[in-house]
Amino acid sequence: MKLLRIRMEASKNNGMALGFLTVRKHPVHGYFGGLLVLNHLARPLEFHCTLPVLTTRAQQILYGATLDEFVCGEQIGRALVLKAKSAPSVVFTDTPASLSLRHIHPIPIAAIDGSWHRGSSTFSQPHLDRSDLQVSEVGAHKLMVLPEYRKDLNVFEDLFQSNPPNIDLIEPFGRIEDALKEAHPATKAA
Amino acid sequence: MNVSSLSIGSLTDRPGQNEVPTNSVPAFHSVDLNAAWSFYGELPTLSVESFDFPSEVDVSFSCEFEDLHQWKPIQALPIQISQSLPKTIGFAFPEMPNWNKPDPKVESAQEKTNAVATKPKDGESHESASPPRITRMRPPGDLVRLEDRLYYVLQPPLETIVQSAKLTFPFQPFPYQMEGIAFLFPRAAAILADEMGLGKTMQAITTIRMLLLSNELSNVLLICPKPLVTNWVREFRQWAPEIPVAVIEGDSHKRHWIWNNPQAPVKIANYELMMRDRELIDDGSLQFDLVVLDEAQRIKNRNSTTSEIVRSIPRSRSWALTGTPIENSVEDLVSIFEFLSPGYLNDDMHLKSMGKATRDYVLRRTKDKVLTDMPPKLFRAADLDLTAEQRASYKSAEEEGIIQLNEMGDSLTIQHVFELVLRLKQICNFDPATGASAKLERLEADLEEVAASGQKAIIFSQWVETLDVLTEKLAKYNPLQYHGRIASHKRDGVIDQFKNDPSCKVILMSYGAGAVGLNLQFCHYVFLFDRWWNPAVEDQAINRAHRLGVKQPVTVTRMMSVDTIEQRIHDVLEEKRQLFQSLFAETGTPGNLGLSQKEIFGLFGLTLPKLQTKAA
Numbered sequence: 001m002k003l004l005r006i007r008m009e010a011s012k013n014n015g016m017a018l019g020f021l022t023v024r025k026h027p028v029h030g031y032f033g034g035l036l037v038l039n040h041l042a043r044p045l046e047f048h049c050t051l052p053v054l055t056t057r058a059q060q061i062l063y064g065a066t067l068d069e070f071v072c073g074e075q076i077g078r079a080l081v082l083k084a085k086s087a088p089s090v091v092f093t094d095t096p097a098s099l100s101l102r103h104i105h106p107i108p109i110a111a112i113d114g115s116w117h118r119g120s121s122t123f124s125q126p127h128l129d130r131s132d133l134q135v136s137e138v139g140a141h142k143l144m145v146l147p148e149y150r151k152d153l154n155v156f157e158d159l160f161q162s163n164p165p166n167i168d169l170i171e172p173f174g175r176i177e178d179a180l181k182e183a184h185p186a187t188k189a190a
Numbered sequence: 191m192n193v194s195s196l197s198i199g200s201l202t203d204r205p206g207q208n209e210v211p212t213n214s215v216p217a218f219h220s221v222d223l224n225a226a227w228s229f230y231g232e233l234p235t236l237s238v239e240s241f242d243f244p245s246e247v248d249v250s251f252s253c254e255f256e257d258l259h260q261w262k263p264i265q266a267l268p269i270q271i272s273q274s275l276p277k278t279i280g281f282a283f284p285e286m287p288n289w290n291k292p293d294p295k296v297e298s299a300q301e302k303t304n305a306v307a308t309k310p311k312d313g314e315s316h317e318s319a320s321p322p323r324i325t326r327m328r329p330p331g332d333l334v335r336l337e338d339r340l341y342y343v344l345q346p347p348l349e350t351i352v353q354s355a356k357l358t359f360p361f362q363p364f365p366y367q368m369e370g371i372a373f374l375f376p377r378a379a380a381i382l383a384d385e386m387g388l389g390k391t392m393q394a395i396t397t398i399r400m401l402l403l404s405n406e407l408s409n410v411l412l413i414c415p416k417p418l419v420t421n422w423v424r425e426f427r428q429w430a431p432e433i434p435v436a437v438i439e440g441d442s443h444k445r446h447w448i449w450n451n452p453q454a455p456v457k458i459a460n461y462e463l464m465m466r467d468r469e470l471i472d473d474g475s476l477q478f479d480l481v482v483l484d485e486a487q488r489i490k491n492r493n494s495t496t497s498e499i500v501r502s503i504p505r506s507r508s509w510a511l512t513g514t515p516i517e518n519s520v521e522d523l524v525s526i527f528e529f530l531s532p533g534y535l536n537d538d539m540h541l542k543s544m545g546k547a548t549r550d551y552v553l554r555r556t557k558d559k560v561l562t563d564m565p566p567k568l569f570r571a572a573d574l575d576l577t578a579e580q581r582a583s584y585k586s587a588e589e590e591g592i593i594q595l596n597e598m599g600d601s602l603t604i605q606h607v608f609e610l611v612l613r614l615k616q617i618c619n620f621d622p623a624t625g626a627s628a629k630l631e632r633l634e635a636d637l638e639e640v641a642a643s644g645q646k647a648i649i650f651s652q653w654v655e656t657l658d659v660l661t662e663k664l665a666k667y668n669p670l671q672y673h674g675r676i677a678s679h680k681r682d683g684v685i686d687q688f689k690n691d692p693s694c695k696v697i698l699m700s701y702g703a704g705a706v707g708l709n710l711q712f713c714h715y716v717f718l719f720d721r722w723w724n725p726a727v728e729d730q731a732i733n734r735a736h737r738l739g740v741k742q743p744v745t746v747t748r749m750m751s752v753d754t755i756e757q758r759i760h761d762v763l764e765e766k767r768q769l770f771q772s773l774f775a776e777t778g779t780p781g782n783l784g785l786s787q788k789e790i791f792g793l794f795g796l797t798l799p800k801l802q803t804k805a806a
Contacts, residue, residue, distance in 0.1 A: 033276070035280075036344060038346075041346075041350075041354040042346040042350045042354065043283075043345075043346060043354075044283050044344045044345065044346075045282065045283055046280065046281065046282040046283060047280050047281060047283075047340060047344055048278050048279070048280030049278065049279060049280060050276040050277065050278050050279075051276060051277045051278070051279065053276045075275060075276055076276055078275060079275035079276045079277075079278055080278060080280075082275070083278050083280055085282060086282070166353075166354065167346075167350065168322075168350070171324060171346075171347060171350070174324070174326075175326070175343065175344050175345075175346075176344075178326070178343050179340050179343045179344055182329070182336070182339055182340060182343050183279065183336060183340065
């Protein structure tokens with residue numbers, strides 16, 4: 001696992017809030033989304049998750065191959081970000097399909113390359129049918145954004161240059177997935 | 191009606207594909223899709239209520255029909271998709287744990303020590319080239335509220351907490367030790383039942399340290415056997431140097447002051463002390479966030495005064511540390527649970543139910559499971575024939591003894607049988623008339639080899655008198671003694687001398703004093719000159735040497751006189767050992783693991799007198 005471990009003075013980062021967004025699909029119960037907001041020491045500030053989201057037949061027909069983008073970004077991502085009171089400055093995601101959140105919310109969001117290769121017997125990864133994501137190496141990670149918002153990469157680069165968080169950027173997604181299973185015990189049994 | 195063609199245009203032209211994000215939801219058109227789909231005779235009828243399209247979306251139908259005049263008007267049904275967002279649940283963390291930083295001076299000193307010590311002390315360190323591990327806390331099963339459970343699920347891995355809090359360790363803990371810390375951290379009631387030598391002390395201290403630094407605890411009481419108090423103090427100094435520790439000792443005034451001293455968040459008391467300070471405990475003025483019992487098997491008799499006092503201490507959390515949660519029977523475990531969670535278990539529970547009920551509370555690991563690269567224990571059975579003098583004395587004593595026991599009839603008690611057993615066992619060690627000893631002959635031969643190779647040995651016996659004789663006979667190895675008759679304040683000095691004085695090749699220990707809590711992993715030879723009644727106690731004794739940091743295999747020589755009471759006891763002990771192992775594997779039905787009175791009487795072919803049915 002790649003780690004981003006850049007030492008920093010704790011006082012400099014007081015007040016920093018980083019969002020970590022995960023959306024997962026369950027074969028029976030539909031989509032589950034979780035947003036974990038951490039401080040610069042990886043300590044949790046707040047957590048929100050959705051109730052299971054089932055798409056309608058109409059949505060499936062209308063959105064077709066872009067259904068996951070719609071549900072992950074515009075529905076689940078938006079609902080969760082709007083709930084966050086600690087106002088994360090950026091959002092990292094392990095679900096590229098949720099990058100579409102950026103279409104309807106100004107918060108910079110980037111997918112971390114490789115973060116979705118954790119493997120899970122419970123959930124599957126929503127689908128993103130795009131090959132034009134913009135990639136930039138920030139710290140030890142490759143961050144990906146939608147091409148329309150490539151300028152957001154500057155925000156991430158500035159963040160890591162000025163106030164580099166001393167945390168593993170991939171690890172929190174495991175916490176979110178565990179929390180989703182904890183919050184929705186039915187997913188364990190199915 | 192024949193459909194030549196039908197197309198729905200611009201459906202993918204959705205909002206938000208532009209550079210400017212759209213925060214407001216655009217106006218929607220309603221389109222009757224039921225009507226449109228009705229052209230497809232072979233497609234299922236759409237059952238949804240409606241579709242809404244943003245105003246930018248250009249929805250057009252291009253149709254070419256044959257016999258257009260036959261087309262019937264389509265009825266439009268305006269239906270809409272809900273615009274509401276998914277429902278969410280969530281919470282803000284009540285407050286971020288306010289980690290008290292370790293004393294910078296202590297930390298700095300320790301960092302220097304760590305920098306100098308490139309190799310772990312006593313080989314205890316665990317260097318790993320593997321990628322960083324992640325050890326997560328799991329919520330205990332008895333936490334019900336989702337918020338409480340998520341509080342632990344969402345905490346960072348222990349490794350991250352350690353790093354961000356700048357906690358330093360004398361050496362890198364093993365992964366299983368981190369798992370043990372993650373197990374203890376969230377639990378209000380827990381038994382850490384790792385096999386001896388796996389570092390229960392370190393795991394408990396580190397968890398206490400982390401809980402204190404995160405302000406989740408402020409007042410901890412640790413109770414251990416008296417001989418281990420100094421060991422705990424030393425371990426705290428090593429693993430949590432910034433945590434002030436107070437040992438409860440001295441006269442009653444001093445103890446009273448220490449009990450109530452708020453400056454020391456960790457207080458260490460011994461079991462023996464509980465009785466003397468009962469009044470203070472009973473008056474209800476003391477309250478602890480956590481009470482930890484080391485060697486918790488000490489309260490296995492739940493009716494003992496010590497057990498009653500310990501259970502009465504007001505506290506929020508209760509942990510028990512023991513390598514032998516079940517020494518003799520499952521009642522031992524029930525007694526420990528009376529401290530952890532009174533009434534949770536009872537003696538009448540079926541074993542499977544008990545195993546299921548305790549699963550979330552007990553963490554037990556064995557060396558063979560977690561330390562696969564640890565040097566093995568090599569057991570040597572020294573099955574010896576008695577010398578001619580010993581055999582004669584033994585035969586005479588046994589025959590006379592059995593005759594006497596038989597003559598006692600119904601007045602025969604277990605104590606009478608025990609007396610005979612002990613007398614015979616002593617003869618197996620030394621002939622009372624001549625001092626002849628087959629074991630000593632073998633021991634001297636083995637020690638020659640041990641000393642010649644520059645090694646040291648531990649010799650265990652259940653009798654101090656035997657240790658005294660051995661001290662005299664093994665004088666050339668400069669033996670040291672460590673047993674109940676050695677004053678407790680001198681015991682650390684004995685261990686230090688044994689460790690550091692190259693002329694001291696042998697330490698003679700009693701099972702009672704030397705079986706628990708000592709770290710003698712520099713010693714690779716253990717001799718059991720005679721055998722204890724309980725295999726768990728023997729294992730503890732052996733594990734003084736075979737524990738974390740041991741670099742070489744530990745050779746354990748079990749001395750036994752064949753065709754004697756020792757062999758008969760050995761057979762029973764072996765059976766008990768297998769039963770103990772089977773209990774934690776949750777297989778089989780162990781039943782009572784202790785020597786029953788029937789078994790003890792059976793050693794001499796005697797039958798159990800009436801009205802004596804209680805287990806020994």
